[in-house]
Amino acid sequence: MRPSMALLRKDLLLERRAPEAIPAMLLFSVTTFVLFHFGLGRDTLSGQLAAGVLTVTLLFAAILGINRLFVSEQEEGGFDGVMLAPIDRTALFLAKAAALFLFLALVEVVTVAAFALLLLGPSPWPALPGLILILALLDGALALVGTLVSALAIRTRARDLIVPIVALPLLVPALIAAARGAAPLLAASGAGSIPTKWLAILALYDLVFGLLAYAVFDFLLED
Amino acid sequence: MDATPAIELRGLARRYGERWALDDVTVDVPAGATLVVFGPNGAGKSTLLRVLATLLRPHAGEARVLGSPLPDRAWDVRGRVGLLAHEALLYRDLSARENLRFHARLHRVAQARVEELLERLRLGGRADDPVRTLSKGLLQRVAVCRAVLHDPPLLLLDEPRANLDPAAAALIEPLIGRASGRTRVVTSHDPAGGLAEADYALGLRDGRVALSAPAERIEHAAIEELYR
Numbered sequence: 001m002r003p004s005m006a007l008l009r010k011d012l013l014l015e016r017r018a019p020e021a022i023p024a025m026l027l028f029s030v031t032t033f034v035l036f037h038f039g040l041g042r043d044t045l046s047g048q049l050a051a052g053v054l055t056v057t058l059l060f061a062a063i064l065g066i067n068r069l070f071v072s073e074q075e076e077g078g079f080d081g082v083m084l085a086p087i088d089r090t091a092l093f094l095a096k097a098a099a100l101f102l103f104l105a106l107v108e109v110v111t112v113a114a115f116a117l118l119l120l121g122p123s124p125w126p127a128l129p130g131l132i133l134i135l136a137l138l139d140g141a142l143a144l145v146g147t148l149v150s151a152l153a154i155r156t157r158a159r160d161l162i163v164p165i166v167a168l169p170l171l172v173p174a175l176i177a178a179a180r181g182a183a184p185l186l187a188a189s190g191a192g193s194i195p196t197k198w199l200a201i202l203a204l205y206d207l208v209f210g211l212l213a214y215a216v217f218d219f220l221l222e223d
Numbered sequence: 224m225d226a227t228p229a230i231e232l233r234g235l236a237r238r239y240g241e242r243w244a245l246d247d248v249t250v251d252v253p254a255g256a257t258l259v260v261f262g263p264n265g266a267g268k269s270t271l272l273r274v275l276a277t278l279l280r281p282h283a284g285e286a287r288v289l290g291s292p293l294p295d296r297a298w299d300v301r302g303r304v305g306l307l308a309h310e311a312l313l314y315r316d317l318s319a320r321e322n323l324r325f326h327a328r329l330h331r332v333a334q335a336r337v338e339e340l341l342e343r344l345r346l347g348g349r350a351d352d353p354v355r356t357l358s359k360g361l362l363q364r365v366a367v368c369r370a371v372l373h374d375p376p377l378l379l380l381d382e383p384r385a386n387l388d389p390a391a392a393a394l395i396e397p398l399i400g401r402a403s404g405r406t407r408v409v410t411s412h413d414p415a416g417g418l419a420e421a422d423y424a425l426g427l428r429d430g431r432v433a434l435s436a437p438a439e440r441i442e443h444a445a446i447e448e449l450y451r
Contacts (some may be wrong), residue, residue: 008253017317077312084277084306
């Protein structure tokens with residue numbers, strides 16, 4: 001865990017020193033809510049529509065963060081320095097996935113508040129515990145798949161194209177599960193209980209992609 | 224100098240796409256010896272260093288570094304080589320101290336070693352400035368600290384004195400020069416300076432070996448011929 005912590009600490013320090021991913025994701029999310037507000041011509045959303053708008057916006061915002069995930073390594077030559085260290089490359093995967101997870105969680109603190117202010121009809125407070133659980137599982141999916149795809153894309157010239165083209169189809173099941181799971185929480189009639197089926201699907205998705213990433217990450221980093 | 228080879232290459236080849244950057248390179252370097260690699264730009268010098276550093280896989284031939292065959296046991300080699308490349312391999316927005324502390328953690332080296340190196344290379348005054356604000360010479364000094372931080376037995380040095388003034392070159396000498404006692408592979412464009420520090424010389428042209436012999440048997444003119 002020690003190399004993973006060193007790598008994670010470095011990524012957090014770099015983002016604090018020269019913020020890139022978090023401001024971009026934040027600005028994108030809030031702008032998208034404003035666009036939905038005017039585009040849909042509605043002041044309030046609820047139920048499935050609200051859940052869909054929230055999760056799709058977060059998914060697209062995450063693509064920005066995924067695109068930047070390995071850029072500091074590549075642009076600054078640090079990647080070779082890390083590759084020369086006697087560490088298991090899984091440590092790099094864990095650190096990058098953890099960094100992306102934390103970035104997404106931070107972005108969501110502001111984004112969900114903005115969503116509640118700009119678009120959400122029902123009060124967000126009763127839905128909050130369930131929503132946090134669903135978003136945490138969705139962030140897990142975005143972080144795992146995003147790190148894999150970002151590592152795949154970083155060695156290609158068309159990095160900015162590869163990330164959305166590969167990541168979005170892979171993330172469709174996670175998006176469906178998150179949106180369906182969140183819909184009852186955001187119902188106009190008040191927060192219902194979370195459908196456990198969708199939670200289980202999200203958790204299973206995270207587990208499968210976690211294992212898959214563990215198995216293939218080394219090969220993605222081979223030249 | 225130990226007669227056991229630290230590096231054994233037999234017919235080593237590496238290509239980028241269709242172009243062979245290295246082709247049929249054979250050379251032995253005994254432990255503790257210095258191999259200086261000469262050749263014009265694009266001859267394959269940096270590619271050779273990257274293969275030896277395990278950053279690139281050989282596409283043909285055999286490579287054995289510090290007793291471990293590549294790429295099968297690259298894991299055993301990582302952590303025992305120090306690479307000083309054209310890029311500093313540092314994070315521009317972190318300071319020299321932060322960069323070195325980060326690498327010290329990855330290599331499980333005591334943080335005291337970072338302070339020792341900063342002191343030795345007289346970087347103390349600028350150690351907390353982001354490395355993007357450092358001059359090329361200072362950046363090269365930080366890169367030298369990174370390369371020797373974990374006290375590697377094999378140093379791979381790509382034009383190590385580029386951007387350094389004579390005083391700075393003298394400062395890094397005990398760490399990466401012959402006096403360091405490490406096995407070294409050094410690239411150079413300077414026939415006189417290169418041969419002076421070489422035990423063996425290798426000349427590359429278009430990825431192929433054009434010259435390979437103990438340094439004392441090589442004339443400057445033969446090196447200069449590589450660049451014509």
